[in-house]
Amino acid sequence: MSKLDLLQGTLDVMVLKTLAAMGSLHGYGIARRIEQVSGNQVLLNQGTIYASLVRLEQRGWIASNWGVSGNNRKAKFYSITRAGRRQLAEDARYWERLTGVMDRVLTMDSEGGEEPA
């Protein structure tokens, strides 16, 4: 099975969620984490994560500062802000609704319509 292309906007949600779950992380860490969680199913050009990070930071949903990693390397660490958490909650609700709808549409019975509830 080939890897999934990321839909527009999904990467931002993944980054927010990853940061919400893991705390402070650098770009590589975030990218690897997303790959691992997805079971290596998404096609992620790791470089594109930085565009997502700068956008989220400009919107004030994440914050960054330079720090030193576990193996003593200088790296930029990102963490989610309070506004970011609110946004994440909102996005999560949106995705749940969307997947619900997609589910129902795709499992629609081809013969009859949906029965009245």
Place this chain on the structure above:
Amino acid sequence: MSWRLPRRTGAFFTKRRLDRELEEELAAHLEFAVEENLECGLPFEEARRLALISMGGIEQAKQKHREVRGLMTLDIFVQDLKYTLRTLNRDRVFAMVAILILALGIGANVAVFSVVNTLLLRPLPFPDAQELVWIAPPPTKCGLSCATYSTDAYDEFRVGSRSYQDVTGYFAFSSPDNLSLNLGGAPIPATSIDVIANFFQVLGVHPAMGRFFTADDARDNAAPTILLTDAWWRRQFAADPNIVGKTFDMNGRQTTVIGVLPASFDFGAVFSPGSKVDAITPLDLYGPPRDWGNIITFIGRMKPGVTLAQARQDAARVAPSMCWNNKYPRSCGSYKDEVVPVPLKDYVSGRLRRSLVVLWSAVGMILLIACVNLSNLLLARATARQKEFAMRTALGASRSRIVGQLLTESLVLSCAGAVLGLGLAYLLVFWLAHQGAIALPLLSTLRIDGAALGWTIFIAVSAGVLFGLIPGLRMAGGNLHESLKDSSQGAGHSRKHERLRSMLVVTEVALACVLLVGAGLLLRSFVRVLDVDLGFQPDRAAAVKMDYNDSAATNDASVAKRTVIFQQAITRVEAIPGVQAAGISDYLPLGRNRSWGIPLPKGVPRRQGLIAGPLVYVITPGYLRAMGTRIRGRDFSWDDGPHGTHVVIVNQSYANFLAGLAKWPNGDAIGQVLDDGGQGGLTIIGVADDVHEENTEGDTGWQIYYPAMQANPTSAQLVIRSSLPPAALANSVLTALRELNPKQPAAEFRPIQSLVDHANSPRRFFMLLVASFAGLGLFLAALGIYGVISYSVTRQTQEIGIRMALGATMGRVQRQVLGSTLRLAIVGIALGAAASIAAAKLIASLLFATSPWDVATYAAMAGTLLAVASIAGYLPARRASRIDPMVALRAN
């Protein structure tokens, strides 16, 4: 969310730092990845390779990062801008020509916009100026006396009307240099206007220093007070900061300066264009002026919320109860239908609306011509750069990028042109604002203001888009493949360009043609105006205001005293070598004037409602000769004294009117007697030519001349006709006058021609502006023709070479090139002439004794354009005929 734009803008300006940070981040990222791969046991090379793969394209990542964080369009714009500056720098001649053309076009536009804005668009320089109205009767032929009201009428109107916050006015008959300031030496002449005490309160003007008039200042026998204008205060009183409260000898009375007017208030600019006013004095409404008849102009300030229609109704309601003089009940009601308010702004500049619209259209056309020219230049340049664009397209530049690039170029050019043009406009406006002699209102308040700057930006951008878009679309629409292959210059693509360029040139010629026709018609009108027989000969005549004192116990004594003074002065001045004639009148033509009711032939019953009487001039013997006005019958003589027969001279029109009324034998007025309400009546001793007394263009009205020995003049203008240039006599005349009267101020010696020039100045002003715009348009059109023909000769070098090798003569080649030039010109002229004929209505009302379809003008315009086109085409034609076939064929 709302913070994103500022952050992105910030990112645009901190690009370098952000790029460095990203660089570091990506490097760290790579190291993390390599490390992880190494930990899995891969060799270094493989670990690095896999890490790079999983990162994806680093350049793309950077690009995407920049796109997201910054302002991509701005980035592109900056890129285009840099590129534009580089290419323009490489092609400096082109850039300079283009910027110069644009600067001329934009400069003319901004300057004219400032004029239009000042005269038409901007409110008058008073607070809530829309509330101000000018109240006057509809225009008649009896001059200022029929455009003004009496003091009794003023009182009645002020009390009786309800729509006005207040009504004010000024004395309309002040003559120039009516004030003589005595500081010790020779008296200094100045001009002051008498205003009703509430004048400044109604206008809403506040003093720069001191106070304005109160009712007490205008009372009978009040201590004389005066307000100085800013200009006079600076010029005459060295801007003395303690001037308020000081007293000076003015007209022989100790007059107190009570204040200084603000610099922004210019009486002349609003109410009396082209004349200078130095001071303002209070008008004593209840003293002698009460019996002077119609002397006051009305200015009202409507109550807030009152419409003009309501104000009109109100005025019409009050008018019947207004009396010319309360002492004569029969004069009540004479102002019926004669009290009509119009917005003050319309009174001041309404007449000029049409002229300004024409002027504005003319500069608009100049700008269009400039744009077409620029389009043409850019198109020629774009053709030369075809390959560059094809290459860029091949390398992945989108069509919009190419159009964007070309638009950036045109915008850079137009902005540079706008900056230079603004400089030109500033100079022009500065010059205009200091042309005190042009009788246009508000000219001295002219300046480049915020609106003019906005207008500059607007026309610069629209011009840039206008002339950049055609070549831009044309280039971007080209066939990539063909352009890359196309190495010769004779390809079809260029031919298509040439057609477009020819069309542009035709447009240009047509626009220039319309401008030329307009200018030609205005010029012809102006010449016709100069040709008008004014009824007097202005050249070699000059006037000087003479001071005299004829005050005496009785009127008879006063007349006798005056007669002696006048006769002495004239005899003395006539003795000066070079003086051919001299005489005195209290009013000069083309200036202020007045009338004294209407003397009718004896025996003709007086009809009601006929108040438009002849204009009155009180003159001495010799005055008409000095002015160069012809008389049938005889001139006054010094013997026509107060106790002799009362005599008058009337002008031809009035004589005709009287003759028609009284059915005189042979229609001859000479010797007939008019009824002046007195015993003996007035005997007509002469009939003078009609004099243009109010303007040089309109019809002449009625005039009547009284001898200064029998009627009382209001002042004395000594007129001299000389065989020498009048200015050469100024000193000797003033010396002679001062010997007779030491109080004679050093008054200005005014050539009579300057009165005529002053009256003609608005027409001259508009004519000169339109003519210079037409000249500019012609020049630009010639440039356009030259550009296109020259380019097509270059393109056809090979073809011409072949034809010459096959035996075509030099003359034939020249004729051919000239022929194609003239074809363009003729098509342009035909279109332009058609457009002019269609647009003739717009200009018709500005013409004088000239048809808007004047054949001679059209022919002259076509001839001029053809001649200029031939010259513009001749230069490339000559070059074409000099082509050496061998060289031409070997090239390429």
